[in-house]
Amino acid sequence: MSADSPETVVIVNPNSGDGQHVEDVRNHANQLGYALRETASAGDAVEFARDAASAGASTVVAAGGDGTVNEVLRGIDDADALDSVTFAVVPVGTGNSFAKHIGVTGIDEAFDAVELGERRRIDIARTDEHLFVNSCIAGLTAESSGDTSDDLKRRLGVLAYVVTTLRSVAEFDSLPLAVDVYENGRESTAWAGDAMLVLVGNTRRFVTGGETPANAEDGLLDLTVVEDVGKLDLMGDAVAGKLFGRDSEHVERFQAPALEVTLRDPEVTRFSLDGEIVQRRSLSMHADPGVLEVAVGDGYEPAPRGP
Known part of the structure; x- marks a missing residue:
């Protein structure tokens, strides 16, 4: 890790959800000394995540909805860094399905998970050229x-x-x-x-x-x-x-x-x-079993019970 490269990079989508989350996410990132990249168009999250992982970031955070989660993961994967980067999510989208499933339900809880949360290795799913986590x-x-x-x-x-x-x-x-x-x-x-x-x-x-x-x-x-x-x-x-x-x-x-x-x-x-x-x-x-390390919330259940 170079001295001028941040260890944790937050990639925020300002258009996720109701769009009222950017200032709150920015304040949390600044207080914790994290770098912040703000997307402006489709594909930016992929590029920013790839750049962060290639530069040696230890943690890359997707602040957005499930689409942003997917883009950030694709960028980390493009950098061939899934085995070396911890992934985290700030749920500020509409559905936030992935964040719910890893026990993260709000902005404060999400940053607590980045700082102090348990790390778990979870599966992703792959096709010939694509991946999905949800x-x-x-x-x-x-x-x-x-x-x-x-x-x-x-x-x-x-x-x-x-x-x-x-x-x-x-x-x-x-x-x-x-x-x-x-x-x-x-x-x-x-x-x-x-x-x-x-x-x-x-x-x-x-x-x-x-x-x-x-x-x-x-x-x-x-x-x-x-x-x-x-x-x-x-x-x-x-x-x-x-x-x-x-x-x-x-x-x-x-x-x-x-x-x-x-x-x-x-x-x-x-x-x-x-x-x-x-x-x-x-x-x-x-x-693809256990390929992704994720910062999970207190509510995460590794083996959820069926309905």
Whole structure:
């Protein structure tokens, strides 16, 4: 570490969340003697993180939402420094899913974690050219959260948005696909058919009752497939709850260290990797176990209990 290179660099996205956090983050960084880089356009966080890691920073902090988390991690990875840099998060975005899953819920707590928090080594997930730490999603998604009832969200989590979208669209072209899993040197087809949604979680697990933390230290990806339900009536919340409930025949869940999602037609589809969009006909992904050291909060559970 050179004398003029800071040991801790905070990369803040001023456009995350409500945009009211920059002064607070800046004050914390100044008080603790951290360097601060402020992004101005897409890709800046990748560049700043790569520069910081290449210069020998011991800790790189993403102050933003899940998209900023992904960009900062990509920059550290570009510098081939995941094994030498501690990663930390200041949750000032809208969803802050990753921060919640590592037990960090506010700005003060985040900087406490950087200074004094426990360090844990967690998994990330990799594709051929990309990485994600939260989740990979393909298929039917919904952004119209305002049209989704709180009760349905409590009972179904992210699947509630699927129900809302199905109620609002006249037709949905399901994804004819197959999911192959790789474990202990063996390949097998775990699922094949027409799907509405495929969700692969690294630190997120998609279950009835909401999204819950996955075990990010087990070397496994958590896969949820929501089958195409065709013309079934979803107008009643009770019907939707039963359809996508814990024992639903339309929802398949399993775990694997590596898997491949392949469309069974010539078309490509959009995969969202922590919000980064790639278009593929097939996508292979695998867990990269224990590769990332993270500063966690007091509420972090290495092996969260299921719902």
